[in-house]
Amino acid sequence: MKNLVGIESRVEQVITLIGLGLNDVRYMSIWGMGGIGKTTIARAVFETIRSRFEVTCFLADVREQCEKKDITQVQKQLLDQTNISCNAIYNKYDGRTMIQNSLRLKKVLLVLDDVNHEKQLENLAGEKDWFGPGSRIIITTRDVEVVKEQEVHETYKVEALVESEAFNLFCSKAFKRSKPSGGFLDLSKKVVNYSGGLPLALKVLGSYLNGRPIVVWHSAMEKIKKSSHSEIIDVLKISYDGLDSTEKNIFLDIACFFKGRGKDYVTRILKGCGHDAEIGIDILINRSLVTLEQETFGKVTLGMHDLLEEMGKQIVIQESPSDASKRSRLWCYEDVDFVLSQKKENKATHSIILYNMYRVREIERNWGDLDRRDLSFSNIWQLKLLILDGMTALILCDIPCTLKVLHWIYCPMKTLPFTDQRYELVEIDLSYSKIVQLWDGKKFLKDLKHLNLSGCYKLKQTPDISEVPNLKTLYLVECKELNYIHPSLAHHKSLVELNLRGCSSLETLADKLETSSLERLNLCSCYRLRRLPEFGECMKQLSILTLRFTDIKELPSTLGNLVGLSKLDLAALESIVHPVSLGCFVGLKKLDLSGCNELSCVPYGSHGLESLTVWDSSDNSNIVGLLSSLSLLTSLSSLKLWVSFPTSKEYDLGHLASLTDLDLSCNSFSRVPISIHQLPRLKCLDLNNCSFLEVLPELPSSLRELRAEDCYSLDASNVNDVISKACCGFVESASKDCEEILQIVIHGKEIPAWFEHQEQHNTVSVSFPQNCASTETVALALCFLFEDETFSNEQPSMICNGKEFISKSLLKVSSCICSENLFIVCLNGYYFSNLLSQHNRFQMLFPNIEVQRCGARWLVLRNQTSFLSNYVKVQLSEKIIYIGQRQLSVPKVHYIYHFPIKFILNYIKGFVSAASNYSASWILSQTGSLMTLFQPCSTVESIQHHIAVKPTFVEYQDLLEDLEEKLSSIANTEE
The missing domain is CATH 1.10.10.10 (Winged helix-like DNA-binding domain superfamily/Winged helix DNA-binding domain)
Structure with missing residues (x-):
């Protein structure tokens, strides 16, 4: 609910009405006019309470989806979002049964957003007995009549924002702050008044008026006055009218x-x-x-x-209400049919798009001719954009010269009806079509830049592109019958990317390639390709070359001409023994040698590599030499070794001083090389599926991510030891970068005893440690054990005392988590310092994943004096700290606390936010008390004086910017 004005109180009201403490199945509706904030409230409620349910699903835009799709597709989407696998649903009755059978024993939270017909409810959440005890179904709708047939327990009508909320929202968009700039106060109040408290209108109008001169504001006001409060679209159109x-x-x-x-x-x-x-x-x-x-x-x-x-x-x-042929854009099947059947001059329409697969089939049935319907666009003189995806019963008779973009996935035609005239086409996409030959002979297409024929399983040869001088990308992925590449391709001067992945019939590319602009060449899975072409001296731009899963026996000597190569993929080239020297590739950063079983060492000249992948499924004697030669790679930052480590020798990886990512997953060793402790920059270690691994060595303190899922042979005591040492090492090293976190997924059947606070499910309570001088010198380690093997596409979120405090993107949890794996996260006080109290509750929300048990442990930095030297000093001279409406007792009168500048600013911002509900006199009286808490080096007098001469509420809110500037300068002085 961050940055959402007026939402928190509404969310609390909805949660109260929904009756979470009751064990029956309950339906609830949230209704109101469009733009009032129904979806925003429902989404906020969903995110707030989802952790209390076994299965959750937010099905957005139900009305729109049901218009564009068959209801069975929407039913399948509902099941997919609840991580329930299902085959095709043949009719809506099967869909209803599948939903009921899948969810009737589960506690479900289901939100159906923007429902406009009772049939949608009937097919998606028809009866209470479809869901298990305690389930909640929330329905948002503009029409309360829609839910009358359903037994809805509570109905919440969303009212417009009150004046103060509307004013704050508008100002946040119009001025990027909480109050208007000088001279705009009265105008702002008038705009807010005429907007009727509708969040959408306030956001759109505020964004439109941002930075505009006052004359534009007056003009907008005149237009708003002419619209009634109910005509929101007229209000929104003001912003549209302001566009060029x-x-x-x-x-x-x-x-x-x-x-x-x-x-x-x-x-x-x-x-x-x-x-x-x-x-x-x-x-x-x-x-x-x-x-x-x-x-x-x-x-x-x-x-x-x-x-x-x-x-x-x-x-x-409204361009032409009664005649679709006079409109600029057509997206409705009936309108397109009308325009094409008229066969009269059309100078208005420039874009036609039909790409709704379900409705396409329906309209084709209505047209009656499933085998053929000829389409002519010769009378549409200005047509620039034509998309006909999925229209398999149509035949294109001509291509307008003015056309810029043509997309026709599943096109039924064998060739395109080009003539000798000049075309303006920029992009052609005929993926998965029945094209056999795109065009015959030469075609002058000077503007064509992108050509996609991927999946054209009948295509046998590429077209002549000698008269297509500006072509940039050519995609021929999975063209299974393609066996001839036209010679014009080998000398093309503008081509940047050529993708031939999966062209399994292709045996030769060219004798010599001289495509001087080519940057990316993908020949992956061209299984019959035995020989690479020679590479001309002009091919200095090629940076990515992918040759995996081809039948290439040796690399040409002219590979050395590719001086710009940065990534070379030779995976599964089993016969490669001595690849060409890599010394000429001064920029080569990534090399994949997976499956090159005959290779006995890293190729000469590869010392500049930053990423190397080696995979070998056989008991290969050459692996000894290969591992020994790794010492040459002093610049290596990423290493994947999926090999059979010989048991007779301990391999030293400690010399790889630049290594940050090490992937040893799926190996059969029983011990990890102990030298990994010597890797000073190692951030990520992957040991997943090392099923014979028994013991982990000491890990470097730089480590931030350890993955050891399904390592079934790991000794439990060793796991406990590794976790505790890794967390302690993290606390000492993380002070250098307070935004880092440590994450571990490791095999385990129970929470280690080292986590001294343990509780059932996903929430644990912990009191703040007494031996810690600051929230910035403390870290918290959390551990979670899951119920059953489960799958989720969504990332978890972290909650402290009811507030989410860490970005989901930072939490890297595998989407498939087994019940015998532990997830540990360790983070320092930077993330939650402004949320802490004496007693705290931490919670991790895993969407659609049940947590069996969790544990927590505080970790305090040992050398606090050194750490605190770079932070602003703050003296607490009172026994009570006021934070908004909450009081925190201080044990003694004279404690010296140390806080970083970010904490102080967050503290003051929180106070300002809480104070917005109080009178100016109360704010002024409390400000003095507040500021005595913050006495950083000789500046408190100037700040207190600044506050003392700001007696009004509006002026007080403007203080924040001044405080930030002053406190920032203090921090810079202290450092």
Whole structure:
């Protein structure tokens, strides 16, 4: 709930209504008008209480998903998000049964967001007996009538923000602070008043007015006055009207076509159409018209509120309400059918996109001809963007000369109907199509930059690209029948990336490659490829060469011409004995020799390597020489050794002084080389699935991540010893970088006794240690044991006294965790110092993972005097510390505490936030008490004087910036 104005109290109300202490199954609805914050509240409630449930699922945008997909696909998504594997769902009745059978014995938290029809509820959460005791189903909707057929226990109506909340939210967007700049106070109050307390309108308007001159504010006010409070879209359109023509076009494209699509994908298409996409999208994000959504596995997609999406589509429809042929964009199947059937001149439409697979099949059935329907776009004179993904019953009769981007995945055609005229195409994507030959002879496509024919299983040869001078990328992945590469490719001067992965029929590439701009060449899994081409002297740009799983016997001597090579993958080239000297590759950083069983040493000249991978599944006698030659690699930072270590010799890895990542997983040794303790920079050690490993050596204090899952032979006492020493070593070394944490996943069946505070499930209570002079000289080690083997795509979160305090991205837990593995995390007080009290509760939330037991232990830095010398000194001269509404007792009157500057600033910010609910006189009276706690070197008088002459609440809030500047200068002076 960080940075969410007015949310906390609403979340508390919803949680109270939902009755978490009751063991029955309960439905609850959250309803209100669009843009009021229903989804935001539901998401915050979900994140707050999810740890109390066995299975959780937040199913977003139910209305939109049901419009775009068959209900069975939505049912399957629900099951997938609860980590329940299921085969295809053939009809909605099977889906209902599968949901009931999968969840009826589990305590479930299910949020169905934006439901607009009772049938959606009927098919996704139809009856109470679908869910186990204690389950909670939360439904957000604009229409309370939708849930009347369901037995809903509680209904929460989301009201508009109160005036103070609305004012704060608006100011945070319009001024990036909590109060208006000079001269804008009255105008700000008027905007807030006319916005009706709607969070969406406040954010959009505030972002639009940010940095604008006062004349623009007056103009916006006039437009707002003309709209009634209920016409929110008219209010939102003010921000749209303030965009320039390019930004408007990008906004409309996203609203009509690209909501929910990957940012990189959309950016590339819009650039192909001639838009400055990167800048335009950033402006829309800054104006709160578009959001970035982080999906699982790191993909970033473009999000947009459904009201803004509706506004964008309405703007396009209003271009010509009764005649779709006069609209700029078409995304509705019926409209496209109408326009194409008219066969009349069309100068308005420039974009047509149909890529909804479920609706595609439906519309094709309605058209009646599943075998063929000829499409002609010759009358659409300005068509630039055409996407027909999945339309398998259509035949393209012509390609408009004006077309910039053509995407047609699963295209049924054998070739494209190019003529001799000149085309403006920038990108063609015909992935997984029936294309046999893209075009015949030469085609002049001077603007074409990207060509993707991946998965075209009938493609036998690449086209002649001699008249395609600006082609940058050519993807031919998994073209199983491809057996001929046109000679024009070997001499192309602009090609940057060529991907032939999985072209299993390809036997030869070319006699000689002279592609001077080529940077990436992927020949992985070209199983019949026996010979590499010679490389011309001009190929200095090639940086990544992937040859794994080919039948190449030897490397050409001209490989030395690739002076820019930084990554070379020779994995599974079993016959390679003496690869060419790597001395000429001065920039080579990554080398993969996995499965090169005949190799007896690291190739000569590889001393500059930063990453090396060696894998050998056989009892290879050459491995002795290979391991011995590692001493040459003094720059190595990442090493993967999946080999059979000879038991007769202890191998010294201590000379690899630059090594930060060491992967020894899946090895059969019983002991890890003890020399790893001598690696001064080692951060990550991977020993997963070393099932014969019995003992771990002492680990270096620099270690921050240890993975030893499924090491079944590890001695329990050794595990306990390793954990305690690793945590203690971390405390002493982490003071150099307070933002680091230590994470360990290791085989174990019970929490080690070293964790002196232990409790059931995922929460443990600990009192602050009495022998610690500061929260910055203490660390906390937490240990978790899981119930059963389980799987989750989501990262856990850390909670201290009810507040999340660490970024999920920092916690690197395996997605599949076995019940006989322990997860240990050790972190210092930097992360939670401003949340601590005398008695504390720490909790780790694992989505959809049940924690059996957890433990905790405080760790105090031994040499506190040295550590504290770089921190601002703070004298506590009172027995009571006021932190907002909470009081902390101080045992003695005169203690000297030491805090880093970040802690002091967080402390004051927390006080300012808490004080916002009190009168100016109370604030002023408490400020003096507060500031006597902070007496850093000869500056307290100036700060107290500054506060004393700031008598009003609004002026008081402005103090924070001044305090930050003063305290920062103090910290710099102290250091």
